[in-house]
Amino acid sequence: MPSLISPAERDFILKGIECNIRADGRQRPDFREVILETGVVSQTSGSARVRIAGGTDILVSVKAEIGPVQVDPETGDGADKGQIICSVECAPSASQQFEGRGADDLNNELTQMMTRILSNTSATSSSASSAAGINLSKLCIIPGQQCWILYVDALVLDYGGNLMDAIFMGTRAAIFDTRIPKTEVQDLGDGQFEFEVLDDAEDTDIVDGREDMPICITLNKIGARHIVDASPLEELCTEAKLVVAVNRSGELCGLQKGQDGGIEPSLLLEMIQFGKTIGQSLIKQLDAMIKAEADSDLGKRQRGEPIHKLGFFAQ
Amino acid sequence: MSRVELLSPEGLRVDGRRPEELRKITSTTAVLSQADGSAYLEHGNTKVLAAVYGPREARHRALVLHDRAILNVEFNVAPFSTGERRRRTKNDKRLLEMASFVKQTFEPVVITTLYPRSQIDIYLQIIQHDGGTLQACINAATMALIDAGIAMTDYVCACTAGWVEREPALDLNHIEESSDTSEVTIAMLPKSGKVTLVQMESRLHVDKLEDVLSLAGKGCKHIHQVIDKTIRDRAEELARKMAV
Numbered sequence: 001m002p003s004l005i006s007p008a009e010r011d012f013i014l015k016g017i018e019c020n021i022r023a024d025g026r027q028r029p030d031f032r033e034v035i036l037e038t039g040v041v042s043q044t045s046g047s048a049r050v051r052i053a054g055g056t057d058i059l060v061s062v063k064a065e066i067g068p069v070q071v072d073p074e075t076g077d078g079a080d081k082g083q084i085i086c087s088v089e090c091a092p093s094a095s096q097q098f099e100g101r102g103a104d105d106l107n108n109e110l111t112q113m114m115t116r117i118l119s120n121t122s123a124t125s126s127s128a129s130s131a132a133g134i135n136l137s138k139l140c141i142i143p144g145q146q147c148w149i150l151y152v153d154a155l156v157l158d159y160g161g162n163l164m165d166a167i168f169m170g171t172r173a174a175i176f177d178t179r180i181p182k183t184e185v186q187d188l189g190d191g192q193f194e195f196e197v198l199d200d201a202e203d204t205d206i207v208d209g210r211e212d213m214p215i216c217i218t219l220n221k222i223g224a225r226h227i228v229d230a231s232p233l234e235e236l237c238t239e240a241k242l243v244v245a246v247n248r249s250g251e252l253c254g255l256q257k258g259q260d261g262g263i264e265p266s267l268l269l270e271m272i273q274f275g276k277t278i279g280q281s282l283i284k285q286l287d288a289m290i291k292a293e294a295d296s297d298l299g300k301r302q303r304g305e306p307i308h309k310l311g312f313f314a315q
Numbered sequence: 316m317s318r319v320e321l322l323s324p325e326g327l328r329v330d331g332r333r334p335e336e337l338r339k340i341t342s343t344t345a346v347l348s349q350a351d352g353s354a355y356l357e358h359g360n361t362k363v364l365a366a367v368y369g370p371r372e373a374r375h376r377a378l379v380l381h382d383r384a385i386l387n388v389e390f391n392v393a394p395f396s397t398g399e400r401r402r403r404t405k406n407d408k409r410l411l412e413m414a415s416f417v418k419q420t421f422e423p424v425v426i427t428t429l430y431p432r433s434q435i436d437i438y439l440q441i442i443q444h445d446g447g448t449l450q451a452c453i454n455a456a457t458m459a460l461i462d463a464g465i466a467m468t469d470y471v472c473a474c475t476a477g478w479v480e481r482e483p484a485l486d487l488n489h490i491e492e493s494s495d496t497s498e499v500t501i502a503m504l505p506k507s508g509k510v511t512l513v514q515m516e517s518r519l520h521v522d523k524l525e526d527v528l529s530l531a532g533k534g535c536k537h538i539h540q541v542i543d544k545t546i547r548d549r550a551e552e553l554a555r556k557m558a559v
Contacts (some may be wrong), residue, residue, distance in 0.1 A: 001349065041443060042360070044395050087402070092389055092438040093366030095349055099374075099436065101405065117431030129439035153394045157364060157440065158347045285348060304467065312346050312355040312364070 001094035001159050005236040013237050017222050024231065025055070025218045029278060031229045032171065037290045038177040039297070040311045045150075046178030049311065050170035054231055055160025057094075058151065060170035067149045069140065082139020082147040084119040087111050087154070088167060094159040109153075117214060117245050117254040118152065118171070133212025133247060134175070137207070142193045143182050148180055150207070160282070161231040164243055169286060175213060176290050179204035214245040214253035215283055217275040220270060221263060226271050228278055242268070244275030248283045252276065284309040319494055322480040328419045329491065330359075334484040337534060338473075342455070342545045344462040350438075352463025356455040357487060360445035365455035367463040369435035384430035386422055388437045389401075390414040390452070398446045413449060414439075420512040421472070421504045422455055426466040435465060446489035447475050449500050449514065454542060461546055470542060471511060473502040474534030476527045478519055483526045485534045498522075505539040 013023060020027050033053040041047040044061040051057045060159065071078050088110035090103035118134070120315050139148040152174070154167045155306035181204055187197045220230045220238040230238060239261030252272070263271065283289070321329055326477075328334065336361030350366035355365075373379045390410045394402045394541040403410060407515065412525035417437065437459065439452045452472035460467060477487045477498035484491070487498055502512035519527065 022455055041395060043398060043443060047395075057347070059393075061393075063395055063400045065400060087394065089391075090392070090441050091364075091391055092436075093347055093350055093353065093364060093440055096368050096371075098434065101436070151394070153400075153401050155393050155440075155442075311357075311362075313341070313343055 001098065001099055005233060007030055007314045009035065010237050011235060011236055014223050014308050015223050017227060017234075019088075020173075022231075025058045026222070026229075028040060028225060029274070031278075034166075034237055034286070034289075035065075035314070036075070036169070036173050036286065036293075037091045037309060037311070037314070038290065038293055039290055040309050045180060046174045046176070048173035048177055050166050050173065051158075052160060052229070056162060057156075057158035057160075058163070058166045058170045058193075059155045059157060060167070061155075062174045063151045063153070064148050064178065065151065066146055066230075069144060069147045071144075080138040080140045080143040082149065083136070084134065084150045084152060086114040086118055086152045086171075086248050088114060089153070089155065090156040090159075090163075092312065094156050098156075112165065112166065113243070113256060114152070114154070114171070117168075117216075120288045133214070133253075135208035138208040139180075141195050142185060145193065146195065148272040150175075150178070159232065161235050161300065162218060162229045164216050164218050165229065168214070168245070169282075172213045172215055172283075172286065172292055174208075175207050177295075178207050178210075182208065212247050212249075214247040214251075215279055215281045215286070216243050216245050216254075218243050218268065219271045219275050219283070221261060221267070221271070226267075226274070229274075235257045242271050242275070244272055246276050246279035246281065248280065248287075250280050273309050319490060321491055321496070322482070322484075326482075328479065328484060330488055331486040333528065334479065334482050335530065335533075337486045337537060338488065340413075340454075340538065340541045342458060342542065344458050344545065344549045345423065350459075350463075350519070351463070352459045352465070354455045354458035354462055356451055358447060358454070358457065359453040359501060360429045360443055362441070362443040363448070363451045363455040364436045364440040364442060365452070365459035366440075366454070367459040367465065369463070370430035370433035370440070371436075373432065373434040378393075378434075379432050379518055382431050383427035384425070384433045385417050386425065386427070386437065388414040388421075388439065388456075390417070390439045392441045392444070394431050396441050413452070416449060416512060416514060417452055417456060417555045420471055421456065422458070423511055424467050424469060424471050424504065425460065426468060429466050429521075434517070435460075444489065447500075449473065450475050450486075450502075453502050453512070454538060458542060459497050462549075469506045470506040470539055471502050472505055472535040472539040472542065473500060473512065474531045474538055475493050475500045476531035476534060478486065478523050478527060483530045485530050497527075499527050499531055501528065502534040505536055506518060 035051040045064040046062040142246040221240040243256045342356040352367040450473040532542040
């Protein structure tokens with residue numbers, strides 16, 4: 001992760017973006033190639049590894065564990081809801097600056113952003129789903145007592161710019177890969193319940209509402225223009241960045257402005273619109289990739305062939 | 316508490332291996348874009364990623380040695396690496412200890428006098444844990460150091476061996492490790508046969524020690540062949556690419 005940029009390099013990038021041609025030959029709205037693989041970590045409920053061709057490499061795992069429900073003491077909300085707990089960790093292998101406590105600030109920022117978008121239930125509607133579209137009620141086992149807690153852990157292994165978008169793409173793919181064991185609840189009378197987890201690997205639940213999960217598009221304002229999927233050097237030239245979370249139907253699920261520069265109101269709306277269009281088409285691409293992989297895995301399973309995941313051996 | 320039968324009457328272990336059999340080792344180098352050298356190693360179900368940065372200017376002026384490089388090892392465990400999800404802080408004593416083992420293992424092997432006033436960082440990341448993390452980390456670190464082009468006198472190959480029920484067994488997995496078996500990890504320089512690390516945390520009868528150590532030594536030699544093959548294959552591939 002470079003932290004300094006020379007005036008000449010900055011000038012080169014700025015003028016390039018003005019002419020709609022970037023250092024790696026892309027145009028302003030172009031994403032780099034995204035490589036996605038699911039089911040890479042066997043001891044998790046669901047996992048995915050996402051790589052962006054320039055180097056960004058993220059491993060996301062989802063672990064489903066049983067825990068007590070969390071009830072909001074003020075509103076009494078949450079008694080019939082499961083939870084999603086997010087965490088992002090930047091490994092020092094990604095950049096020398098992440099050594100020791102060096103990544104703490106970035107970890108917090110990314111974790112908070114993920115938590116806000118994935119697990120906050122929308123305050124205005126009393127619907128059961130979170131802002132991310134996941135149906136949290138389906139994760140509840142016994143109302144007021146036990147629920148499934150989905151721990152979403154993202155591990156940043158390599159850095160090549162555009163972490164946020166990659167983390168959300170990985171999270172979406174990992175949630176698609178997640179299988180939660182079925183439970184059977186028994187009513188013992190007088191408000192007592194007991195449940196049993198059925199350990200049948202073939203008969204499991206998927207995460208309800210996973211299709212509506214959003215992804216993030218980070219727009220970097222450089223000069224008077226904005227670009228998507230910035231490389232590390234382009235990120236250093238960014239005056240202001242806008243993170244737009246959008247789901248497949250084009251609804252806005254979150255918005256955050258970062259860095260110290262300002263954005264004109266007219267440009268802001270244009271950027272949001274732009275992010276929305278790109279996000280929707282990217283979700284289509286990702287869904288096709290996830291579906292293709294799931295289909296090929298299913299076919300292999302039916303034919304009794306071993307499923308071989310490339311993981312880090314993919315070049 | 317009923318104990319798991321670690322050795323069947325036919326002499327096979329819980330995962331179906333014979334006592335003197337290693338798990339499958341697969342590895343590759345140059346997996347990361349930012350690091351100067353990197354390696355990924357799968358030892359059975361234990362998966363480790365190693366990244367090496369340097370030699371570069373030392374971060375803390377106070378630590379600089381004027382005649383040689385300093386080695387710095389950081390050890391991280393992914394929260395999802397074990398069966399139960401668990402987050403570890405950076406100050407976990409166990410992790411710091413593992414890091415210092417790795418550091419001590421490499422200090423005599425890396426020719427640090429070639430890089431005075433500089434620092435070499437080795438970052439280790441456990442992605443999946445199934446026993447034998449220390450050996451996997453050392454082997455992965457060796458490969459990453461070679462990938463970074465850092466001068467070393469020899470490979471360092473590490474292997475564990477233990478005493479399972481009635482005979483010595485090579486390369487214990489997580490079930491065997493956690494059911495109170497005595498386990499020795501050694502790191503060896505395959506060319507000279509010198510041992511740079513010996514670590515044992517449980518009790519083992521001194522009469523059995525020799526058998527266990529010689530078995531671990533054999534394991535190290537075998538691991539050396541496996542690692543060496545990967546390194547040579549990757550170097551050939553690189554040479555081929557550069558020739559075009």
